[in-house]
Each structure stands twice: as structure tokens, then as C-alpha cells.
Amino acid sequence: MLKPIFSKLSEQFKESIINYDFYMKDYSSMRVGGRPVALIKIDNFYDLLLTLEYFNQERKELSPLIIGKSTNLIFSDNIRNYVVIILGENFNKIIQKDNQLLCSAATPLQQVVRKSAELGLSGLEWAIGIPGAISGAIVNNCGSKENDISELISEITVIDYAGKKRKLQAADLKPRYRNTIIKETKKYIIIEALLNFEKKDRIEILETLNKNFYEKQNNQPLNECSAGCIFKNPSGYSAGKLIDDCGLKGYSIGGAKISEKHANFIVNYNNAQFKDIMNLIDYAREQVLKKFNIQLELEVEIIGGI
Ligand SMILES: Cc1cc2nc3c(=O)[nH]c(=O)nc-3n(C[C@H](O)[C@H](O)[C@H](O)COP(=O)(O)OP(=O)(O)OC[C@H]3O[C@@H](n4cnc5c(N)ncnc54)[C@H](O)[C@@H]3O)c2cc1C
Numbered sequence: 001m002l003k004p005i006f007s008k009l010s011e012q013f014k015e016s017i018i019n020y021d022f023y024m025k026d027y028s029s030m031r032v033g034g035r036p037v038a039l040i041k042i043d044n045f046y047d048l049l050l051t052l053e054y055f056n057q058e059r060k061e062l063s064p065l066i067i068g069k070s071t072n073l074i075f076s077d078n079i080r081n082y083v084v085i086i087l088g089e090n091f092n093k094i095i096q097k098d099n100q101l102l103c104s105a106a107t108p109l110q111q112v113v114r115k116s117a118e119l120g121l122s123g124l125e126w127a128i129g130i131p132g133a134i135s136g137a138i139v140n141n142c143g144s145k146e147n148d149i150s151e152l153i154s155e156i157t158v159i160d161y162a163g164k165k166r167k168l169q170a171a172d173l174k175p176r177y178r179n180t181i182i183k184e185t186k187k188y189i190i191i192e193a194l195l196n197f198e199k200k201d202r203i204e205i206l207e208t209l210n211k212n213f214y215e216k217q218n219n220q221p222l223n224e225c226s227a228g229c230i231f232k233n234p235s236g237y238s239a240g241k242l243i244d245d246c247g248l249k250g251y252s253i254g255g256a257k258i259s260e261k262h263a264n265f266i267v268n269y270n271n272a273q274f275k276d277i278m279n280l281i282d283y284a285r286e287q288v289l290k291k292f293n294i295q296l297e298l299e300v301e302i303i304g305g306i
Pocket residue numbers: 029065066067068069070071072073105129130131132133134135136137138139140141142143144182183188189190191220221222226227228229301
């Protein structure tokens with residue numbers, strides 16, 4: 001039997017595991033994506049440092065990519081030079097400190113939304129229904145029409161790819177519309193985040209959550225396979241409305257379709273291939289450019305080659 005290629009690394013791990021037979025379509029919310037060199041599930045800080053050092057020094061030809069829950073990523077079939085890193089259960093923790101919550105990186109955003117509501121802490125009511133981990137939410141500066149998560153950040157703890165730990169304040173992230181310095185540079189790994197909340201009546205928070213969830217459920221295809229909004233809203237416009245005004249709701253290529261609920265969502269409704277999704281993205285872009293002379297920019301990240 002062949003020796004696993006990263007056996008030198010895995011022999012030193014305390015808890016983490018390396019999977020060599022893993023397809024990103026089985027993890028990613030868009031349900032497409034090929035097989036990376038390996039998927040490493042890291043379960044403690046020591047193993048994370050070992051992994052970064054190993055790829056920094058011994059396997060420079062590979063690209064380690066840390067992800068959250070992959071709800072805003074579209075993986076291609078060709079990702080054979082990627083090593084995907086996810087943080088496991090030991091990075092899923094919430095600790096209350098008065099009006100603040102210290103959240104480990106892999107904690108699902110919805111767990112933070114629920115926990116804050118239970119504790120009578122207001123701030124994340126707009127985030128009900130947004131999938132993914134707190135790390136991905138911060139990297140993307142995820143948000144709604146009126147709010148985004150950077151407004152809540154007190155500080156985050158990161159390490160860089162050389163293994164150096166540091167604290168960053170919200171301003172250091174240079175947060176803007178669905179973007180931060182972490183997304184742009186890919187130089188840091190988020191370990192945990194300290195978020196600020198305001199004390200409020202629990203019942204009032206729960207009522208707002210219910211109202212917001214009802215609205216989100218009516219307007220977005222929450223129960224279908226997608227990667228969230230495909231395009232950023234161009235200044236002064238809604239990308240969804242522009243695509244809808246081109247008559248594209250329900251338009252499909254292969255197994256991928258422009259959602260009937262929200263035209264800025266592409267759903268994988270019937271075993272779509274990566275190329276179906278990319279062709280649909282290109283088609284929607286061309287139609288909007290032709291009709292409105294507006295160039296749509298991607299909000300989702302495409303990982304890997306065509
Ligand atoms: C049905 C649906 C509805 C959605 N609604 C919204 C919405 O209303 N608003 C909105 O803003 N988004 C929305 N999204 C998009 C998406 O859910 C969010 O952007 C989410 O915050 C991404 O989190 P994630 O953990 O899945 O990140 P991923 O998709 O896994 O990764 C996103 C980015 O973060 C990086 N990353 C993740 N973890 C780390 C880490 N620990 N350290 C460093 N980098 C890291 C990745 O490399 C990548 O660059 C929606 C998606 C879906 C499928």
C-alpha cells in the first residue's frame with residue numbers, strides 16, 4: 001500500500017485527521033467541486049501550527065486553503081494543488097463575558113445568533129438564516145441590507161501562515177461591502193472573535209428573529225443548494241433585480257438554475273456540474289451588461305482552475 005503523502009505530518013498530530021479521498025461537493029453548500037490533494041481537519045492549536053509550518057517549509061508548491069463551512073465558495077473540479085483545511089469541533093465554543101461573546105472560529109453563525117438571543121444580547125438579529133461559520137462571516141464581512149458583522153467586532157485573534165499569533169481590531173480588517181483584508185490577502189487564519197452586543201429584552205429579540213427569518217425564508221431559497229448571492233450589488237442597484245429584469249428567473253443550464261425566489265441566487269437543482277454554474281454566471285453577466293451596461297462583480301469566490 002502507498003504511504004499517505006503527508007504521513008510525516010499526521011504522525012505528529014495530537015488529534016487532527018487527514019482525508020485523502022474527499023470531494024468538495026460533499027462539503028460545500030453549492031454541492032460541486034472535485035478532490036483536493038487532501039482535506040485536513042484540525043482539532044487543536046498545536047496541530048494547526050504544525051500544519052502551517054509543514055506547508056510553509058516542506059510543501060511550498062501546494063496551496064493550503066482554510067475554509068469555514070463553504071457556503072460562499074464554488075469549487076471547480078480541478079483543485080489538485082489545494083490542501084483544504086477546516087477547523088473541527090474543538091474550535092466550536094462560545095464563552096460569555098458580560099455583553100460580549102467570545103466565539104471560536106468554527107462556531108456556526110446560527111449558533112451565535114441563537115445563543116445571543118437566549119442570553120438577551122442584541123446585535124445579530126439580522127443574521128438569522130445566514131449559514132456558515134463565524135470565521136467565514138467575519139472574513140466576508142457578511143451582512144444584510146442595513147447591517148454587517150464588522151459593527152459587532154471588538155477584536156479577533158488570528159495567526160499568520162508563519163504561525164505568529166496576533167490580535168486585530170475591527171478597523172484593522174478594513175471591512176467593506178462583503179470584503180476584508182483577510183479575504184483579500186489570505187494571510188491570516190482566524191482563531192476566535194470577541195463580539196460586542198447590547199442588553200435587550202429576550203422576548204423582543206426573539207420576535208425580531210422570527211420576523212427576520214420569515215422574511216428571509218420568503219425571499220431566498222434557503223432550503224436549496226446554493227452559495228448565497230452570486231454577484232455584489234453594484235452601487236445604487238440590486239444585482240438580483242437587474243438579473244430578474246433580464247427575464248432570467250428560472251433560466252437553467254444543465255443542472256443549475258437562476259432561483260425563482262431570488263435572481264441573485266444560482267441553485268444546484270439537479271446534479272449541476274461546475275461548468276453549468278460557470279456558464280450560467282457568464283450568461284447572467286452578459287445579459288445584464290447588454291441590457292443595462294452594468295458589469296456585475298462576483299460576490300462568491302471561485303476556487304480552482306477551469
Ligand atoms: C442560502 C444562503 C443564504 C446566504 N445569505 C447571506 C446573507 O444574507 N448575507 C451574507 O453576507 N451572506 C450570505 N450567504 C453567504 C455565506 O453564507 C456567508 O458569506 C458566510 O458568512 C460564509 O461563511 P462560511 O463559513 O461558509 O465561509 P466559507 O464560504 O467557508 O469561506 C468564506 C471565506 O472565508 C475564509 N475563511 C473561512 N474561515 C476562515 C478562517 N478561520 N480563517 C481565515 N479565513 C477563513 C475562506 O478562505 C473564504 O475566503 C448566504 C449563503 C447561502 C447558501
